[in-house]
Amino acid sequence: MGCFLVSAAEAVITTAVTKVVEKKEKEQKELKVSFDGKNVESVSKIPFSRKLKWLNRMLWGGSALLMFEHVWHGEVVPYFPFLTAASDPADTAAMLKEMATAGVAMALLVTLVWLGIVGVTALIEKRAEKEADGIENADSPTEA
Amino acid sequence: MTLLTCVFAAVICTVIWYKNAPDGKMMVGVLCWMFWGASLMWLVDAIFEYAELGAAYFTPSPKDMLNDLFLGLSVVALGLIIWLVILLIKDPKGVIKAALFKKKKD
Numbered sequence: 630m631g632c633f634l635v636s637a638a639e640a641v642i643t644t645a646v647t648k649v650v651e652k653k654e655k656e657q658k659e660l661k662v663s664f665d666g667k668n669v670e671s672v673s674k675i676p677f678s679r680k681l682k683w684l685n686r687m688l689w690g691g692s693a694l695l696m697f698e699h700v701w702h703g704e705v706v707p708y709f710p711f712l713t714a715a716s717d718p719a720d721t722a723a724m725l726k727e728m729a730t731a732g733v734a735m736a737l738l739v740t741l742v743w744l745g746i747v748g749v750t751a752l753i754e755k756r757a758e759k760e761a762d763g764i765e766n767a768d769s770p771t772e773a
Numbered sequence: 774m775t776l777l778t779c780v781f782a783a784v785i786c787t788v789i790w791y792k793n794a795p796d797g798k799m800m801v802g803v804l805c806w807m808f809w810g811a812s813l814m815w816l817v818d819a820i821f822e823y824a825e826l827g828a829a830y831f832t833p834s835p836k837d838m839l840n841d842l843f844l845g846l847s848v849v850a851l852g853l854i855i856w857l858v859i860l861l862i863k864d865p866k867g868v869i870k871a872a873l874f875k876k877k878k879d
Contacts, residue, residue, distance in 0.1 A: 632814075683806060689807075690808070694814075697848060734820075738814075
């Protein structure tokens, strides 16, 4: 009925947070990576604002496609009050219940998956750094 | 069926993205995030529906299945249109800019 509104609301907040974080991120941290296992290259570390954009895209994209589904089923209309359930108190109560259960669960699952992706990315960064350190140490002359 | 269609679209887009990475000029990543986001949301919807209907959830009527497939394909089409609009506005290859501001030969 209106479950996508919860994700859309979260998307508004995370987009605003992304803009603030982007302004604060002036210096880009560097990371040493080896793509071929021999040479070490210096690349910029993934800024947090870029990671937030991944969440924004999932939330905005998902909300837009789910809104289309609601239009398809006649639950969202292009005239006031836009949500057909909002015109009847009993339907409004059911809609709010759905938003509180399915809507919140959708937003939570997307956020949890994003947190997982961010975690995996951090692990990949750490592993790449270790690998690069190993190559650099192997290349440097050892003391007798 | 809508969830299934969206998951297939997300998987295909991810494979295309991986094949062309790190070149992101076609912005396929946008499509991946969009379809995965929608798939996760429809997964939650499916779980809630399953909790309500039980095993009947897996045996929809042919009419419902067809309608859901039609909806799924329409969703994929909408996703592709959104991606195309973003691609043309951001114009990472500079194709639109080159076409609009093409210098006339003297």
